[in-house]
Amino acid sequence: MEKVLMKGNEAVGAAAIRGGCRYFFGYPITPQNELPEYMSRELPKVGGVFLQAESEIAAINMVYGAAGSGARVMTSSSSPGIALKQEGISYIAGAELPCVIVNMMRGGPGLGGIQPGQSDYFQATRGGGNGDYRHIVYAPASVQETVDIMTEAFDVADQYRIPVLVLGDGMIGQMMEPVEFRDPPTRELPEKDWITDGTAGRRAPNIINSLYLAPQDLEDHNRRLDAKHRLITERETRWESFRCDDAEIVFVSYGTASRIVRNAVEMLREQGVRAGLIRPITLWPWPQAAFDALGPSVRALMAVEMSMGQMIDDVKISAAGRWPVGFYGRSGGMVPDQHAIAEAAVAMLETATQEVR
């Protein structure tokens, strides 16, 4: 198929419909409004339903209901709107329902601003909801990658009966890039024999529920979920290692920030500094293996985020004391500059050298 030029938000909508999404429930918020706008126009054309709910909380609970009846369903919002959805996400994870949630992050906390941010890392990977739950978090770095992930996300959700969060930011949502639509790899999907689509008097009713009052029942449920989380970690972890083979400093960065870091890596290489980049594509499951694969040339790691430092916690866990972990971040909607990133890396390498001496 020929490439077309698309804005991230509308590309997400087009990819979702291609991925089989037929139901969208949401509430408007900048900078992702082009997505519900696109869905409101395009979903009815394919026999789908778009509904603007009265709130984000209503929307996520509509997702719960639609997913429980077997629909391919999604919602989208931006940071404070996703905060409102957290209770519903916990319920969806507890009831083991498949759905896709898109967060085009903006600066926070609270209402924050409308410019791009990456300060929902904790929210996305630790969850604002209660209980022992996890959900998959994809962090694409281009409109093309967003489209590829979005097309596949509904299959992934169905395969594991788990919410899938696609974590972009305002920049991914608002920027224009050339894209082509490709079919995702084929997955073996289990039959949806658990949905509440009417018994027609022929079978016992299915029940969608996250309530387990007997402690042993709930522990059994928690253990089942944990086994599922381990399976997903084993099978679905994704990352990209860029020029890490001989690197002395390895950046860790995702999404929009990683695009700029990649330029900083090239710039540093031209200056004779051997830099590399680990770019997690799934934030959960987290790519621990990328760190374990680093060679003896590595002297330092540096997390680069559009936040005051959130992913850096996972980088430190992965480093496990093997390397010092530095940080460079911009926040509030400010986008980092590759020169400043490169300078921070050079300064850190100098410090690391002094410490060795």
Add this chain to the structure above:
Amino acid sequence: MTSGGRIAILCGHYGTGKSECSIALARTLPAPVTLIDLDVVNPYFRSREARAVLEADGIAVIGNSLGIDTGVDLPAIPGSIVPALRDQQRRVVIDLGGDPVGARAIRQFRPRIPTEDTDLLYVVNAFRQGNRDSDTTVASIREIEQSVGLKCTGLINNSHLLGETTVDHVMSGDRLCREVFDATGLPVVWVAARPPVLDACRDAALQPAGMPLPVTGVLRQDWMDSRR
């Protein structure tokens, strides 16, 4: 057909490159020039964000009435637009928001816009959904004309895939624009592209319709178009 109207209003399907073309056009016209950014539907990548570059070129920029160029998506349209429209010595470029809904912001100024001295230029990018064929493009033009309350006077062929653009993309856009011309009689006034692409068109002796308008991608940051 003219590029000589005192006021040039750029309209089109969203994401076709109206802001970059508006910036390029403002830098091409003889001084004094004012660029009015009337986009109230788009939160990012608006022409007012190029204020520093434009003001250094002596071009006045009108954004919103709060004087904040980034980070607000309020329809705060300033009254200073009126004297700019009235100034007979001044060329004015108006950058509208995308689609009929974005174009509507100009409606309140319609009585102050002299039809005989104004070009309404429709920006075409053959690689955008809303310009995928001639019929869709003509329908989009008609909807925007309704919204603005003016008839379109010409086209800007801005067909591109950002950093991946080749002369073939420009010529695809040229074919589309010729079909639109056949259907509407609207001429291509400008052919917009990055300077290397315009040079490549010239070197290949390709002659897309329209005067060359060099677009430099002022609103794109350099990391955006790195080859991946």
